[in-house]
Amino acid sequence: MSNLIQTGDNADITKERRNATFDIHDMSLFLYGSEEILKRRKEMLAFVKSKPEFNDPIPTEFMNREQRVDNGARKIVAMTDNTDEIDAGDFFGEGMYFQGLIMGRDLHPMSLHYVMFLPTIQGQSDDEQLDEWLPLTISRSFVGTYAQTELGHGTNLSKLETTATYDPKAGEFVLHSPSITAAKWWPGGLGKSANVAIVVANLYTQGECKGPHPFFVQLRDYDTHEPLKGITVGDIGPKLGFNTSDNGFLLFNNFRIPRRNMLMRYAKVLPDGTYIKPQHAKLAFGTMVFVRSIMIKDQSTQLAAAACIAKRYSAIRRQGEIKQGAGEVQILDYQTQQLRIFPVMARAFCFMFAAYEIRDLYMKVTEQLGEGNTELLPEIHALTSGLKSVVSYEVALGIEQCRMACGGHGYSQASAFPEIYAYAVAGCTYEGENIVMLLQVARFLMKAAEEVMNGKAKLADICAYLAKRGANKSRLRTADEYRGDVIIEDLEHVARNQVFRAYDSLKRKEKEMPSEEAWNKTAIELCKASRWHVRLYLAKNFLHKISTAKGAIREPLENLARLYAFDIITSSHGEFLRGGFMSEAQLDELKGGFYTLLERLRRNAVAIVDSWDFDDKELHSILGKRDGNVYSSLLDWAQQSQLNRTQVLPTFNKYLGPMMKEGRSKL
Numbered sequence: 001m002s003n004l005i006q007t008g009d010n011a012d013i014t015k016e017r018r019n020a021t022f023d024i025h026d027m028s029l030f031l032y033g034s035e036e037i038l039k040r041r042k043e044m045l046a047f048v049k050s051k052p053e054f055n056d057p058i059p060t061e062f063m064n065r066e067q068r069v070d071n072g073a074r075k076i077v078a079m080t081d082n083t084d085e086i087d088a089g090d091f092f093g094e095g096m097y098f099q100g101l102i103m104g105r106d107l108h109p110m111s112l113h114y115v116m117f118l119p120t121i122q123g124q125s126d127d128e129q130l131d132e133w134l135p136l137t138i139s140r141s142f143v144g145t146y147a148q149t150e151l152g153h154g155t156n157l158s159k160l161e162t163t164a165t166y167d168p169k170a171g172e173f174v175l176h177s178p179s180i181t182a183a184k185w186w187p188g189g190l191g192k193s194a195n196v197a198i199v200v201a202n203l204y205t206q207g208e209c210k211g212p213h214p215f216f217v218q219l220r221d222y223d224t225h226e227p228l229k230g231i232t233v234g235d236i237g238p239k240l241g242f243n244t245s246d247n248g249f250l251l252f253n254n255f256r257i258p259r260r261n262m263l264m265r266y267a268k269v270l271p272d273g274t275y276i277k278p279q280h281a282k283l284a285f286g287t288m289v290f291v292r293s294i295m296i297k298d299q300s301t302q303l304a305a306a307a308c309i310a311k312r313y314s315a316i317r318r319q320g321e322i323k324q325g326a327g328e329v330q331i332l333d334y335q336t337q338q339l340r341i342f343p344v345m346a347r348a349f350c351f352m353f354a355a356y357e358i359r360d361l362y363m364k365v366t367e368q369l370g371e372g373n374t375e376l377l378p379e380i381h382a383l384t385s386g387l388k389s390v391v392s393y394e395v396a397l398g399i400e401q402c403r404m405a406c407g408g409h410g411y412s413q414a415s416a417f418p419e420i421y422a423y424a425v426a427g428c429t430y431e432g433e434n435i436v437m438l439l440q441v442a443r444f445l446m447k448a449a450e451e452v453m454n455g456k457a458k459l460a461d462i463c464a465y466l467a468k469r470g471a472n473k474s475r476l477r478t479a480d481e482y483r484g485d486v487i488i489e490d491l492e493h494v495a496r497n498q499v500f501r502a503y504d505s506l507k508r509k510e511k512e513m514p515s516e517e518a519w520n521k522t523a524i525e526l527c528k529a530s531r532w533h534v535r536l537y538l539a540k541n542f543l544h545k546i547s548t549a550k551g552a553i554r555e556p557l558e559n560l561a562r563l564y565a566f567d568i569i570t571s572s573h574g575e576f577l578r579g580g581f582m583s584e585a586q587l588d589e590l591k592g593g594f595y596t597l598l599e600r601l602r603r604n605a606v607a608i609v610d611s612w613d614f615d616d617k618e619l620h621s622i623l624g625k626r627d628g629n630v631y632s633s634l635l636d637w638a639q640q641s642q643l644n645r646t647q648v649l650p651t652f653n654k655y656l657g658p659m660m661k662e663g664r665s666k667l
């Protein structure tokens, strides 16, 4: 704990750190997994701080878009000049941390090169293609992106309009955008930075459409960077966030590429046009599964950052009195403030622990795919789709809650909340719109429910609860005893009920109308089932993980995990009251337990967020500064505003001055 306390720190934040009941190093160790990882974080941070080229000339929030794009391009080249400093193969760990330290929370001109282009080359090319393209990708001989979404279609991939028609005479594919709505729209870095792309287009060969497939396409001349003939490309304009990235549009006019530019690890087109289908129809969607899986860690980090800022600020902010005349209190002492922030922190821990599980599952699936085994593909697709949806949504709400909890200063860009929110909320949309992805989970759940109904019940582990009988009354007696398995049983009960309610409703409707229509008319219940399924997974994983903690960190971790569960139950209590599963008295007991957990977590509030090991450089927030000296820093920060460069702005002479003069002259 003491390592975070320094002379000159705000007295209130120092008191918080002195009062903590555990050593933050132990908590960081539990959170990140090993001493080696913590050591590497320190080394990477020291390296980044030692390099002036990673600094921003002025805070990025004071830059206009051109300056940001320029600054982003400069820094990403500097960053990738130094990848020897990290284990670049450890994308999930070192890669993400290193990038966050240097690039901050805006995407940059090469984001898609690393996040999707490289993984697609690695995952979808055959050996010969890999030998050709991988070294060029890693050596940054070109800048790539992933161009799938179109103006008219993003979600429904089968209706993508871009065509790749095989011409066996020339041994080439002809890429074409038959309409305006066929324009690729959104791909990061496509507008101005990328000169190559993985283009996802509907493949036509021997007169038949074979569905969306990935192609390697050169877009610009390697020397002049001018678009090639047959290519129209540009930037799509400013967005809510991601403004360092030139997300772009792209149209093809009968643009030809060699046959071997189709990525052929799974599906293939032979020289005569014969199509060889992949072992599993959705193998070509593998990169999306990869990104959905790494998003969970990224999103939980953003949520933890928001909670860290809100808690540190709430520790130094004094406003109002609890006891009259006793002096203004730290706003962190208000129960309502704790309600706003503590559950957010609990969620960040929960999501991070899930992120580790997903990383491990993803690695297992990749290994299996290497051996030609696609057995786990439906499971990982459902799990990553569900987690991506629930986590990104909860993260966006949580960040906004933290912002509001910081009053007026939360609205300033000095807080970093606008930046964190704009960055994180995009995750609700990209890599599959959240509702659509919840419906994918529902497909998986409905199949599982069907198996249970048919008595086959050879279910994936994550669905095993669907086949359990379960009690029809909660075992909850006192809030203090409400832990581990008892909580899980109750969440299982609600999730199972919702899955079967949706299933029954679907089956009833299927008797009255075509199944697609029945599906649409049950979609709200289906999404609800998916959410409960994911919440259950998250809670189970969280409770299991904290049960392995030892020593002084165990108690605050248990408090966090139970707060997470109590929060879910109390905020959707109707589901638990249904059919008398819980009584009103039980719910009141839980509510009381929830308030007690807030009180218990109060003492360690700051230490818990300190354990996330955010450096000020990474947090990039005046409100969240480690030393708690917020007010003087806010004044310093504001002085960097462009508007403060001169005492009198041109607006005075042009508009306001003459107006006031005229006003005075009329008196």
Ligand SMILES: CCCCCCCC/C=C\CCCCCCCCC/C=C/C(=O)SCCNC(=O)CCNC(=O)[C@H](O)C(C)(C)COP(=O)(O)OP(=O)(O)OC[C@H]1O[C@@H](n2cnc3c(N)ncnc32)[C@H](O)[C@@H]1OP(=O)(O)O
Pocket (backbone or CB within 6 Å): 080, 083, 088, 091, 095, 096, 099, 111, 114, 115, 146, 148, 149, 154, 155, 156, 157, 158, 188, 282, 283, 285, 286, 288, 289, 294, 295, 298, 377, 378, 381, 429, 430, 431, 432, 433, 436, 440, 443, 444
């Ligand atoms: C050295 C340097 C280091 C650098 C380090 C960098 C560090 C990086 C740091 C941080 C990274 C954090 C992340 C931030 C990145 C931000 C980047 C954002 C970029 C965004 C990119 C994009 O958005 S790309 C475009 C994404 N688009 C989508 O996701 C489209 C969504 N649509 C779909 O996925 C599908 O079309 C949909 C699933 C909706 C439906 O598919 P469809 O073909 O129509 O199939 P359907 O009939 O519904 O189902 C048939 C059957 O198939 C199953 N299925 C569907 N998809 C999959 C799949 N992927 N895998 C397995 N199975 C699948 C489906 O469930 C059905 O199954 P059954 O029910 O029939 O059994």
Ligand SMILES: Cc1cc2nc3c(=O)[nH]c(=O)nc-3n(C[C@H](O)[C@H](O)[C@H](O)COP(=O)(O)OP(=O)(O)OC[C@H]3O[C@@H](n4cnc5c(N)ncnc54)[C@H](O)[C@@H]3O)c2cc1C
Pocket (backbone or CB within 6 Å): 112, 146, 147, 148, 149, 152, 153, 154, 155, 156, 185, 186, 187, 188, 242, 247, 426, 429, 430, 431, 432, 433, 434, 435, 436, 439
């Ligand atoms: C910041 C950002 C970066 C991006 N980067 C890239 C990139 O690099 N490359 C790339 O190719 N794409 C990229 N995208 C595009 C992104 O993948 C799509 O926007 C996303 O997949 C959603 O698709 P859509 O825009 O077509 O939404 P739509 O599908 O049109 O969604 C609109 C609404 O319709 C609903 N809806 C649609 N279909 C159904 C259904 N079947 N059932 C029920 N409801 C439905 C949705 O739930 C939503 O409410 C990016 C997007 C953003 C915001």
